[in-house]
Amino acid sequence: MPLLRTADGSRTPGQKLAITILIGLLLAIPLFATWALVYDRQSESRTATRSIVEGWGDPQVIGTPVIAVPYSEVLEEQVVENGVARTASRRVAKTLTLSPEVQDVSITLSPEVKKRSIYEAVVYGAAVEGSLRFALPSDIARYGVPLEALDWDRAELRFMIADPKGLGDNPDVSVGGDRLRLNPGYGSRGGEGFFGFLDAGMLAAGETMEVAFAYEIRGNESIALRPDAGTTSLTLTSPWPHPSFTGDFLPAAREITDEGFTASYRIGNLALGKSLVETGGANARAAELAQMRLANNGLAGVSLFRPVDLYSRVDRATKYGFLHIGFTFLALLLFDVIGGRRVSAVAYLLVGAALVLFFVLLLAFAEVTGFTAAYVVASIAIAGLVTLYVKAVMRGWRPALTIGAMLAALYAALYILLGLENLSLLIGSLMLFAALAGVMYATRHLDWAHAQEG
Structure with missing residues (x-):
């Protein structure tokens, strides 16, 4: 096909390309604004989500139950008074914290989607049941704890x-078959x-203590257990079909179907790198566990993953x-410099504005109808608008x-790319290669520096 003269009779194809690139760069401003x-x-959605779950319960972390036995220890230290050194004694309150040898925990999650206006959040109710077995290690003397100083009848x-x-x-907690009266807080402090x-004197006598417990707890998004026991068996069950297992330990066995999931764990304390016996100040253990809400170390749990996060998908779409x-713009430019169709700078600008508007429409409709329906509506609207406008211009x-x-x-192609997250870079690169090859072939005889005459 013979090359025709440029549309305005003066600008070369190279100049038209430069103008097209400049307009494309200008469109980066509204694209970044999008x-x-x-x-x-997305930030507003997170704020709304927090307000939905407020008062229901935060993402929950459950600690392994422990027995804390208070005791006191006499410390001797050298002090100097009036230039004279002497030995002074003082009594220090400490706590022996004993983790169970075996714990068996079952957590059944009942998820629910709560909505407010166009926003929604996933919350759950969890039924937690379990059993524990405590025993005093035979080598307790190695920890430097004087057994005669342990106040067993004041154990917690x-x-x-x-x-x-x-x-x-x-909660319902029983020790040796007897129901235990409960108090709020992680210990008396x-x-x-x-x-x-409780009276834990049976431990001092070399016997084991059996504990059973059951309670219900509410939270949102995730739940996790810190398995600080000699051996921990954990079972998670829920009708939620999209679990995301979190923490340092993954389930040894899992079954995920459209009707829900079941996951089972078996974890030993050697994997945790922690002893079943800890000694320290009266508040040491409480202070450590108070930070569990901020730390994810040594946890085994699950997050109720939502596979369609419309804001992340819109964000990824906008990047394209x-x-x-x-x-x-390349297609318009080829029609201009090769096909002899007249395309003004204003036409490029308006078509580019329509293409940017697609992402705004996608976001607006997605918040109301969901991502797929919004994508169909926005793409049909913009493709139809641009087609009719190009028909009038050309x-x-x-x-x-x-x-x-x-x-x-x-x-x-973009919709497919959004669904193929792991292969999106490869497929996108191949598309760009094919497009570049097509443009190079179509313009292989074009003189970019001079206006052509047909």
Whole structure:
């Protein structure tokens, strides 16, 4: 096909390319503004989600129940008074913390999606049941604890809960078959959870102590257990079909179907790198476990993953905005410099604005209808608008339908790319290679420095 003269009779194809690139760069401003809009709406969504779950319960972390036995120790230290050195004694309050030899825990999650306006959040109620077996290690003397100093009748059975306001009815805890009266806090010195006083003298006599417990707790998004026991068996069950297992330990066995999931763990304390016996100041253990809400070390749990996060998908789609603008502008430029169709700078600008508007429409509709429906509506609207406008500008259906078909292919390819997260870079690179090869072939005889005459 013979090359025709440039549309305005004076600008060369190279100059037209430079103008097209300049307009494309200018469109980066509204495109970046769209990215900022997505981020702002995502932040607003998170704020709304927090308000939905407020008062229900935070993401929960459950600690392994422990027995805390107070004792005192006499410390001798050298002091100097009036230039005279002497030995002074003082009594220090300490706590022996004993983790169970064996714990068996079962957590059944009942998820629920709560909505407010266009926002929604996943919350759950969890039924926690378990059994524990405590025993005093035979080598307890190696820890430097004087057994005669242990105040066994003032022992406490402590349960740590990251957000106690999520507790339902009063927990049911029994020791040796006898129900234990419970108090708020992680021990008598405060903290997050609940505890009960008990006489642990049977441990001093070399016997084992059997504990059974059951309680209900509410939370949102995730739940995890810190398995600080000699051997921990944990079973997680829920009708939620999209679990994301979190923490340092993954389940030894799992079954995930459309009706829900079941996961089982078996964890030993050697994997945790922690002893079953700890000694220290009276508040040492409570202070450590109070930080569990902020730390994810040594946890085994699950997050109720939502597979469709519309804001992340819109954000990823927006990052491909330059490709949409680039492909469309290249097509218009080829019609201009090769096909002899007149395309003004204003036409480039308006078409580019329509392409940027696609992402705004996608975000706006996605918050109401969901991502897929919004994508279909926005792509049809913008592809139709650009097709009709190009038909009017170029005074013909052939270039208009070509541009419209190209946009339809681009939107279809983008939708596929968003679903193939791991292969999106590879497929996108191949698309760019194919497009570049096509442009190079179509313009292989074009003199970019001079206006051509047909």
